[in-house]
Amino acid sequence: MKPRAASIVTDGGVDAETNIDAGTDRADETPGADNTAVVGEGETSAETQSDTADPDALRTEGLTRRFGELVAVDDLSIAIPRGEFRSLIGPNGAGKTTTFDLITGALSPSAGRVFLDGQDVTALPVADRVHRGLARSFQITTVFGGLSVRENVRLAAQSVLGTELRPHESLFRSTASFEPMTERTTAVLDRVELRERADEPARALAYGDRRRLELAIVLATDPQVVLLDEPTAGMSAEETRATMALIDDVLADCTILLVEHDIDLVMDVSDRITVLHQGRELATGSPEAIAGDESVQEAYLGGVRE
Secondary structure (H helix, E strand, O other), X not given: OOHHHHHOEOHHHOEOOOOEEEOOOOOOOOOOOOOOOOOOOOOOOHHHHOOOOOOOOXXXXXXXXXXXXXXXXXXXXXXXXXXXXXXXXXXXXXXXXXXXXXXXXXXXXXXXXXXXXXXXXXXXXXXXXXXXXXXXXXXOOOOOOOOEHHHHHHHHHHHHHOOOOOOOOOOOOOHHHHHHHHHXXXXXXXXOOOHHHOOOEHHHOOHHXXXXXXXXXXXXXXXXXXXXXXXXXXXXXXXXXXHXXXXXXXXXXXXXXXXXXXXXXXXXXXXXXXXXXXXXXXXXXXXXXXXXXXXXXXXXXXXXXX
């Protein structure tokens, strides 16, 4: 499930399948340093990067979050090119969920910045980041059980299509104004194969179908970057395979950042993997490089493999 990798080239033109960067996502950057001052051959500075034709879809610079004396995320600088399937792994407490919260705006950073498509979104609230193409699924299903499957998806579509009633508008609007929302809802339900259950309450869905609905909600926002938080948690092997195949299909044009504890799954689907340890980036590289990295083995995977 890694067809994307053939077209992914890391910074400096190094093939993503063979490269590993220890301690930082870019070989020429030092975490915490001002990396915009020095621009090497073939590179662009942070000031000009947002103007390039193809900036990173998602980038963090020196991202840090402190809770009192605890540093949950420590000077994290990662860059994910458009179309890449990146996984974020690490032991419990490594800072994965906090990183997601910082990227989405659910938490404000103590230091550092977040960029979407080359634009600084650090000060933007969650809703504005959604409008800029960022979506997130949660480890625990987050659907409205009392609403129908269709209504859950339609609410998500409405959040980005702007069909709310404005002060100067009449309550008696033409149904044509709702057509884009209705069309997107129907199309999304078709994509995730839930159209036949569209009028059922979400609470009536089996667990696997509720996760499918959550994916539909993400898809309805027309995302460019998707953060997936353990999308297969609690699923059987068969459900896991079906869900990952669906993700690979419906999110094929998206940049994906995945948090997942199933290492075999991570190795199978990822273009590159970033390993967190105690809030810091330990290594970033291809699945093969990560699997063979001794520091990763010692910190996370349970010792060096023979």
